[in-house]
Structure formats: structure tokens, C-alpha cells
Amino acid sequence: MDEVLLRSLTPVVLGVLGRRGVDFAAAEDAVQDALVEAWRVWPADPPRDPRAWLVTVAWRRFLDTARADAARRRREDVVDEEPPPGPVSGVDDTLQLYFRCAHPSLSPSSAVALTLRAVGGLTTRQIAQAYLVPEATMAQRISRAKRTVSGVRFDQPGDVATVLRVLYLVFNEGYSGDVDLAAEAIRLTRQLAVAVDHPEVAGLLALMLLHHARRAGRIAPDGSLVPLAEQDRRRWDTGLITEGVAILQTALSRDRLGEFQAQAAVAALHADAPTAAETDWVQIVEWYDELVRLTDSPVVRLNRAVAVGEADGPRAGLAALAALDDTLPRYPAVAAYLHERDGNRSTAARLYAEAARKAPNLAERDHLTRQAARLNTTPPPAPPS
Structure with missing residues (x-):
């Protein structure tokens, strides 16, 4: 099959x-x-x-x-005649289905579920397993979404940005149950790239490929998270990296920069560095500056603070962080990392513990808890002679 x-x-x-x-x-x-x-x-x-x-x-x-x-x-009276088996029309309505499933009237979770069902061909059971909810709950969610969009007419072009946002949400769900949603999102985005010529579609596809290329290095044999700087880069998929960079370069050459192209450029710079120490953080900060201009997103500004801390030193990163809302997701984890790099181990340990309590998943919570424990139980490194 x-x-x-x-x-x-x-x-x-x-x-x-x-x-x-x-x-x-x-x-x-x-x-x-x-x-x-x-x-x-x-x-x-x-x-x-x-x-x-x-x-x-x-x-x-x-x-x-x-x-x-x-x-x-x-x-x-209208649908009385059954068509004979054999060839059918070659018209492909996939693009319209993308727009319908990503309709603004749907919540993000409903749009993702409907996209996986109608465009991705997954069963309700598979989608429910991926989201760790009962099948009956997912069935109700999909039924409500279908009723919402049943009367939608498409006499004007759909919003590509909304479709891309839904596909990005699918990709970020990663893997659970018997469905690899990251791989499924890549498949659907490839399909969309064939149907519509748009540099941001290419940018999203490049971003997914570059992130997916690092997948094998993200998890240790014991199931724990491995931070980017500590990953074994020999385990990264060079084929996906090469493909992602090529797609990104073609998209950037069209001079219509968008959010996903800029994110892909950051991912490409990480993928291009032979070691963590050789990462071009100055260029990464410049790309985050572009992302701030494009999105003005607090999450982008949070990631930019990390990059500034690597490019210009931890105190510069902490200064960039001080301008942000400390209730942002992962704010304590970023603050902990920068304080540790600045030599303030006690503050870093306290912030790692706080970040662990607020972690969105078990793997991240365990990683942050270990970071706090490491700082609380090991002596600081000896100063250079």
C-alpha cells in the first residue's frame, strides 16, 4: 500500500x-x-x-x-448519474483547498487539523494521536471546522500568508503518535510550492528543510535535548541542508524578502558553520534586525537578544533582553543562559529553575532542570592563570 x-x-x-x-x-x-x-x-x-x-x-x-x-x-436530481470508471479531469484544486482550510474564521488549531485531514489525507485517529487528544474530541473539532468553511466562496485570491502560517504550525508540532508531522508539513509545503510561485513559500520550505536537517542531532541516546552548540554536526543531513540553501538563495534573488526567508537565512548560517564557535553571529544579528523590521515580534526580539549576546558579549545580550517583557515564553531560559555566560552562576541557576517550571514540554523541562542542577552542584571553572 x-x-x-x-x-x-x-x-x-x-x-x-x-x-x-x-x-x-x-x-x-x-x-x-x-x-x-x-x-x-x-x-x-x-x-x-x-x-x-x-x-x-x-x-x-x-x-x-x-x-x-x-x-x-x-x-x-442533479447528482443522479454515476460517472464511469476511467480518466477524470486533470484540474488540481489543491491550492483552493489550502486556502479553504486556512480560512481566517478558523482558530489556528482547527485550521491545522482541517489541513491535515483534507489536504494531508490523515485520518481523524492519526491527527488525534498527534495532538494527544481523544479521537472523539478531534472529530468534533474537525466537524466544526468543516461546517465553518462549507459556505466559503473563493471568488478572490486566498491569503498565502495564512496558509504558510498554518503549515508552519504543523511543522512545529514535530513528531508524536504514528504520524511525523514535521515530515508531513514538508510534504505539504513542497506540494504548495508546485502550485503557487511565491518567494515566501520557497522561504518556508527552505526553513523546514534546514531545521529538519538537524533533527538527528537534537536528541541524545537517553532521550534528552541536545542544545544547538553541543550537537554532533556530523549527524546533520547534508543533503537537506544543500537543498534548503539552494531553495533559499533562489527565493532571496527575487528581492521580495519576507519573514520565512529571513528565518531560513538564520537557519542557513547555523547549518553553514563547521562548529558552533565558527557561527557568524554578526550576520545572524543582522538577519534578526530584518525580522524585527518585518514582524516586530517580541519572540524575534528575544531570539535577537541571544544572538547579540553571542556577537557582542553577554552583557550586550542582557541589555537587549532588559527591554523586553519578562513574561514572554522562554524569557527566563534566555536570561539564565546570558547570566551564566556573564559569570553570574547563582542568578543563572535560579532562572534555569524558574524556566523549568514554565517549560511547555517534558523534554525541555528536564533539560532546564539539569542546567540548574549543574550550576548548583559543580564548582565554577578555575580562572585563567
Whole structure:
């Protein structure tokens, strides 16, 4: 069974049903039924034309549902004829589905779930496992999202920035359950890059590839987090780095800088450094300055403070940090790191412990707790002679 093929055909089949007049929620349900049937039938009897097979089965599922529902009997007059198996229209509605699933009326979590279901072809169970929630809870969330966007018309171009934000959220979910959401986000962003020519789409794809390239180095054999400066760079995927840098360079050459291109440029500078000590922090600060100009994001300013601390010394980093709100996520962790580099171990230990209490996940909490314990139990390094 080719799971990648099934997922890639999901938005295509959904688009075909949409052009035949099926509302979004009913079409999505019919496509999911067809995917389940494909999992059952294809291993023993694979079709000659998988796309046409899915369209035919999904259409039949829709007709069966429509006939069983008295409230939809009027639609039977329009959708009375069943299409014969065989080739179907080559029009690809994937881009419209991206825009529909990332509609501004949806919450970020609903937009991500609907994108994974309608465009990504994941089952409700898989999405629920990825988000560590009961399947019934995820089913309700997806059903509400489908009802919200069912009546949305697309007579004007959709917002690419919103679609990219949703895909970035998918990527940041990483891996849990039996679905690798980081890999899934890369697959969907590649698909979007084929459908729309936009430098920020390329920028996001480059950013994902460059971050994903470092994945093998982020986790130690005991499951603990490995900070960027301590990672074994031989474990990084040089193929993904090369591809990401090439995509980024092409996007930057179009001179339409956006947030994701600037973030990818920072990631590329980290990937390009043979060792942590050889990182070009001055250039990284310059890219963070661009990001501040583009987004004015407090989180970007927080990351910029770290880069300033590396480029100009920890006290310069602490000065940049002092201008920010200390309730920002990960503020105590950044402050702890900069205070430790400045030699203030007791303050750093206290801030690491505070950061651990506020950590968003278990792995990060354990890492920060170990940092606090290290400073509390080991003597400071001897001064240079």
C-alpha cells in the first residue's frame, strides 16, 4: 500500500467532488470513506488508475449518503448519474483547498487539523494521536471546522500568508503518535510550492528543510535535548541542508524578502558553520534586525537578544533582553543562559529553575532542570592563570 500516493491524491479527489457541486463537509467525509476502502482493497487488488478509482468510490459514497438523507433528496436530481470508471479531469484544486482550510474564521488549531485531514489525507485517529487528544474530541473539532468553511466562496485570491502560517504550525508540532508531522508539513509545503510561485513559500520550505536537517542531532541516546552548540554536526543531513540553501538563495534573488526567508537565512548560517564557535553571529544579528523590521515580534526580539549576546558579549545580550517583557515564553531560559555566560552562576541557576517550571514540554523541562542542577552542584571553572 502506497500511503504517500493516497495522501497526495486526497486533495485532488476532494477538488473533483467540489466541482461536481458537493459541499465541502460532505465531500470530505466521502473522500475519507474512499481512503478507508482503498486501505482495505488495494493490497490485494490495486487499481490501474488510483485517482479515478478514488473519485468513483468517493462519488458513490456521497450518493449513498445523499439518498439516505431525506433532506438532501433534491440534490439527487442533479447528482443522479454515476460517472464511469476511467480518466477524470486533470484540474488540481489543491491550492483552493489550502486556502479553504486556512480560512481566517478558523482558530489556528482547527485550521491545522482541517489541513491535515483534507489536504494531508490523515485520518481523524492519526491527527488525534498527534495532538494527544481523544479521537472523539478531534472529530468534533474537525466537524466544526468543516461546517465553518462549507459556505466559503473563493471568488478572490486566498491569503498565502495564512496558509504558510498554518503549515508552519504543523511543522512545529514535530513528531508524536504514528504520524511525523514535521515530515508531513514538508510534504505539504513542497506540494504548495508546485502550485503557487511565491518567494515566501520557497522561504518556508527552505526553513523546514534546514531545521529538519538537524533533527538527528537534537536528541541524545537517553532521550534528552541536545542544545544547538553541543550537537554532533556530523549527524546533520547534508543533503537537506544543500537543498534548503539552494531553495533559499533562489527565493532571496527575487528581492521580495519576507519573514520565512529571513528565518531560513538564520537557519542557513547555523547549518553553514563547521562548529558552533565558527557561527557568524554578526550576520545572524543582522538577519534578526530584518525580522524585527518585518514582524516586530517580541519572540524575534528575544531570539535577537541571544544572538547579540553571542556577537557582542553577554552583557550586550542582557541589555537587549532588559527591554523586553519578562513574561514572554522562554524569557527566563534566555536570561539564565546570558547570566551564566556573564559569570553570574547563582542568578543563572535560579532562572534555569524558574524556566523549568514554565517549560511547555517534558523534554525541555528536564533539560532546564539539569542546567540548574549543574550550576548548583559543580564548582565554577578555575580562572585563567
